[in-house]
Amino acid sequence: MYETVKASINLHAVLRNMEDLCQLDDASAEAVGDRYVSIRFSVPEIDRLVLTFRNQSCQAGRGDELPYNMNLRFSSPEHLNLMVEGVKNPIPTKGFRHIGFLKDTFTFLAGRLESYLKPDHEKAATDSEYLKRSTILTAYAALYAVPEIARYDETGRKLASKIEDGIINVTVGDDFGLHLIAEKGRLRTMKGRSANARTAMMFDTFETAFGLLNGKLDSYTCIGLGLLAIRGRVSMIDNFNKLLGMVPHYLS
Amino acid sequence: MQRYQYPKNRELFERAVKVIPAGIPGHLGPASGCFIPVSAYPFFCEKAEGTYFWDVDGNRFIDYMCAYGPNILGYNHPDVDAAARAQMEKANCTTVPAPLMIELAELLVDTVDSADWAMFAKNGGDVTNLAMLTARAATGRKKIVKFVGGYHGVLPWMLDVGYPGVLYEDIENIITIPFNNVEIFKQVLAEHHGDIAGVISTPYDHQAMNENHLPADGFWSEVRQLCSTNEIVLILDDVRCGFRLDLRGSDYHYGFRADLICFCKALANGYSISALCGDESLRPAISSVFATGSYWLSAVPIAAAIRCIEIMREIDAPQIMKHIGDKFADGLINIADEHGFELRVTGERAMPILTLGDDESNFLLQEWVAEMVMRGIFLANHHNIFMNYAVSDEDLEQTFAAAHDAFETVRKNHPEMYR
Numbered sequence: 001m002y003e004t005v006k007a008s009i010n011l012h013a014v015l016r017n018m019e020d021l022c023q024l025d026d027a028s029a030e031a032v033g034d035r036y037v038s039i040r041f042s043v044p045e046i047d048r049l050v051l052t053f054r055n056q057s058c059q060a061g062r063g064d065e066l067p068y069n070m071n072l073r074f075s076s077p078e079h080l081n082l083m084v085e086g087v088k089n090p091i092p093t094k095g096f097r098h099i100g101f102l103k104d105t106f107t108f109l110a111g112r113l114e115s116y117l118k119p120d121h122e123k124a125a126t127d128s129e130y131l132k133r134s135t136i137l138t139a140y141a142a143l144y145a146v147p148e149i150a151r152y153d154e155t156g157r158k159l160a161s162k163i164e165d166g167i168i169n170v171t172v173g174d175d176f177g178l179h180l181i182a183e184k185g186r187l188r189t190m191k192g193r194s195a196n197a198r199t200a201m202m203f204d205t206f207e208t209a210f211g212l213l214n215g216k217l218d219s220y221t222c223i224g225l226g227l228l229a230i231r232g233r234v235s236m237i238d239n240f241n242k243l244l245g246m247v248p249h250y251l252s
Numbered sequence: 253m254q255r256y257q258y259p260k261n262r263e264l265f266e267r268a269v270k271v272i273p274a275g276i277p278g279h280l281g282p283a284s285g286c287f288i289p290v291s292a293y294p295f296f297c298e299k300a301e302g303t304y305f306w307d308v309d310g311n312r313f314i315d316y317m318c319a320y321g322p323n324i325l326g327y328n329h330p331d332v333d334a335a336a337r338a339q340m341e342k343a344n345c346t347t348v349p350a351p352l353m354i355e356l357a358e359l360l361v362d363t364v365d366s367a368d369w370a371m372f373a374k375n376g377g378d379v380t381n382l383a384m385l386t387a388r389a390a391t392g393r394k395k396i397v398k399f400v401g402g403y404h405g406v407l408p409w410m411l412d413v414g415y416p417g418v419l420y421e422d423i424e425n426i427i428t429i430p431f432n433n434v435e436i437f438k439q440v441l442a443e444h445h446g447d448i449a450g451v452i453s454t455p456y457d458h459q460a461m462n463e464n465h466l467p468a469d470g471f472w473s474e475v476r477q478l479c480s481t482n483e484i485v486l487i488l489d490d491v492r493c494g495f496r497l498d499l500r501g502s503d504y505h506y507g508f509r510a511d512l513i514c515f516c517k518a519l520a521n522g523y524s525i526s527a528l529c530g531d532e533s534l535r536p537a538i539s540s541v542f543a544t545g546s547y548w549l550s551a552v553p554i555a556a557a558i559r560c561i562e563i564m565r566e567i568d569a570p571q572i573m574k575h576i577g578d579k580f581a582d583g584l585i586n587i588a589d590e591h592g593f594e595l596r597v598t599g600e601r602a603m604p605i606l607t608l609g610d611d612e613s614n615f616l617l618q619e620w621v622a623e624m625v626m627r628g629i630f631l632a633n634h635h636n637i638f639m640n641y642a643v644s645d646e647d648l649e650q651t652f653a654a655a656h657d658a659f660e661t662v663r664k665n666h667p668e669m670y671r
Contacts, residue, residue: 154420155413198613218273220277220281221269221274223287224269224283226290231289232615233612233613234288242416243414
């Protein structure tokens with residue numbers, strides 16, 4: 001089951017991040033250029049992901065019905081995980097004419113994404129824009145990973161079942177926010193802050209969020225120092241935070 | 253009304269985090285203690301007396317958390333402290349225990365209805381764990397039934413998967429069912445017939461972050477009967493309620509007899525000691541359990557416990573707690589209503605939990621409690637509070653004055669919610 005959870009996170013949290021990478025990173029947007037390539041990732045046991053690249057942007061979608069012009073098939077969740085680690089290659093079954101995009105552009109984008117998700121801490125200390133982009137992309141990866149853990153991981157399911165129905169806001173200052181919708185033990189991550197949250201986790205700055213997401217700070221200390229505030233249904237935050245704490249188990 | 257500021261508290265916390273993980277770990281800290289917003293709360297105590305503590309900035313608080321229960325007679329109670337000091341002059345932690353231990357056991361057996369013997373430890377979790385081991389030793393079975401939201405300490409079996417460090421293997425013999433639901437308990441008995449060693453529960457559902465629920469009519473008598481019929485050890489975790497509801501034990505208060513009963517908190521008015529008392533039939537089992545600790549039989553807390561129990565008996569502490577709790581609750585409910593809020597006070601009046609109506613998110617409650625704390629009234633937004641003997645009518649009046657002011661402030665901040 002570990003490989004399945006990890007693969008679902010790799011698909012729907014990490015690779016999904018291509019969408020935001022192309023918005024935040026000029027070099028990535030330029031690399032996409034005006035090409036139109038729509039790649040479907042087909043992994044057994046896991047919802048399919050379609051990444052559609054065009055007009056210097058990327059759109060991520062989930063499900064079987066989305067259009068695509070290239071299909072990458074994986075024999076197992078582990079196969080996908082090994083591809084993400086650069087150890088194995090996917091099996092293209094449609095769209096061979098886009099192999100060049102896959103080999104060059106997609107590989108370049110994956111490298112850019114990795115540079116933000118495994119950040120250079122020295123650079124982050126001096127380059128606030130880099131730190132901000134890294135924090136946003138890491139936050140997306142982590143918070144889109146949470147519903148996957150809540151869905152596929154046994155402990156994750158148990159924790160999610162304890163989260164009351166409602167919305168959890170996660171924000172950084174006034175600049176950035178996303179929210180998770182909890183409903184009957186299932187979670188969905190949505191971009192932007194909600195006006196109807198039952199509970200909220202509020203980072204004061206990108207520096208704090210960066211430190212916490214990269215394991216350099218702990219939430220308990222940050223709460224005491226006033227760098228991280230919580231509000232509302234604490235039991236929701238408590239179980240959500242435990243789910244969030246499981247992310248590094250799959251994405252370390 | 254002046255609102256408190258906490259510059260020295262913050263300064264000390266910044267020093268603390270450099271050498272202590274999380275600065276103040278555990279339930280006394282700002283994270284687990286749900287200090288929301290954190291800016292409203294003090295972090296460090298300078299001194300305490302009666303029902304008050306003063307923080308390091310010199311702010312005085314009427315403390316309705318009572319250190320989460322231990323303070324029952326008032327902080328620094330002169331008689332309890334004198335007994336502890338007198339014993340300290342003789343001996344405390346020694347190679348063989350002081351005979352005072354026997355005196356405390358005799359006093360507990362004489363005071364607690366279901367106690368035929370007593371054993372001592374330090375924290376509540378020590379004795380709830382000891383009770384679990386005793387139930388297994390007595391029955392030769394492995395499963396323990398507990399109730400949803402029941403808090404029995406922080407050992408792995410008392411927690412759940414998802415808590416960092418807790419494994420499925422740690423809880424695979426723990427069955428958790430809803431409180432007040434005998435039918436589900438019967439189903440569990442049928443499913444695990446002959447495999448259940450014990451049932452552990454608090455006297456009523458006093459879980460954190462939610463309204464509390466008293467036992468339904470007949471709940472305890474049915475559970476008691478089912479445990480007896482199935483030869484299951486009934487363990488009452490009276491760590492939090494013990495001596496606040498009834499000196500004879502909270503099982504007596506609710507009309508049943510537990511096989512094992514766990515005490516801590518109010519037992520010694522703040523000195524570190526816990527006790528497990530039990531039925532004669534379990535004496536061989538507990539005698540066989542290997543359980544000990546470096547400080548479990550230290551004499552100073554034992555001396556404090558003896559004096560504390562004597563005083564609680566002299567003054568009939570539970571009646572006083574209830575009386576103060578009634579005045580506290582009725583007063584606040586009326587004040588809330590005057591300001592357009594519905595304050596709900598659930599659980600036992602000696603240790604109620606406060607919630608607000610039309611407040612699914614707890615935002616309003618958190619704001620109101622923060623306003624109270626900044627006015628010198630220390631409450632909790634997530635946990636039951638506690639009454640203590642030292643709360644005077646004047647303290648209650650100050651509490652009510654602060655409540656008026658705090659509700660008024662919250663009301664002004666939320667005109668859209670004002671009914």
